[in-house]
Amino acid sequence: MHTEHFSGKVVVITGGAKGLGRGLTEALARAGAKVVVGDIDLAAAETLCSGLSGEGLTSSAVHVDVTDAASVERLVAAAVASHGRIDYMINNAGIAAGGEFEHVPAETMRRVVEIDLLGAAYGTLSAYRQMLRQGGWRCFRTRCRRLTSRRSTASAASRARSWPRVRRTASAARLSAPATSPPTCLTQVLSLAA
Secondary structure, eight states: OOGGGGTTOEEEEETOSSHHHHHHHHHHHHTTOEEEEEESOHHHHHHHHHHHHHTTOOEEEEEOOTTOHHHHHHHHHHHHHHHSOOSEEEEOOOOOOOSOGGGSOHHHHHHHHIIIIIHHHHHHHHHHHHHHHHTOOOEEEOOOOBOOOSSOOHHHHHHHHHHHHHHHHHHHHHHHSOTTSOOOOOOOOOBOOO
16 A cells, blocks of 8 residues: 555544554554544544554544444544545455354354445445545445465355445446546455464
8 A cells, every 4th residue: 555645634444443454544644644543442443543642643533333324424424523524435344253154143144244245335325425525535445354264254255245245336336426536446455364
């Protein structure tokens, strides 16, 4: 990632307090971005932002449940209230469920799909609406999957099914955007575990 592009930009990151999201938050804040960290674990997000503030960097923590469209709307509204706009939306929130696929409870599979698919769709829609009011938009979807074994997992199966839907959602938004809008960019991040 070329972080210099983010200097002075307002970046909203869902799932930004831990794991890949935390790394993105730290890197972008250090590159000069104003980062709004949306996470279901508000205490972890506040701790991260407090540490970044101690380095003289700009970040804020907002509680968000990406399975609730209204919660995601409040996250975007908080970013706009604090900074007057958003420049980038990074839909990073995601969960994993492990084990042999045939033994994964339906409730677990449903939760993975709600967070990984609907969370990205709600984030894209909320940011898209705000960015259209501003005259342009960019939306990133990060996806981190650990490849540790040949066993099928609930997470891998549901994410494999949800990723094309996320791309189609963004493509539909891109096609309906005014011709003057900047293009959308989706990123898939894979992490290979040792």
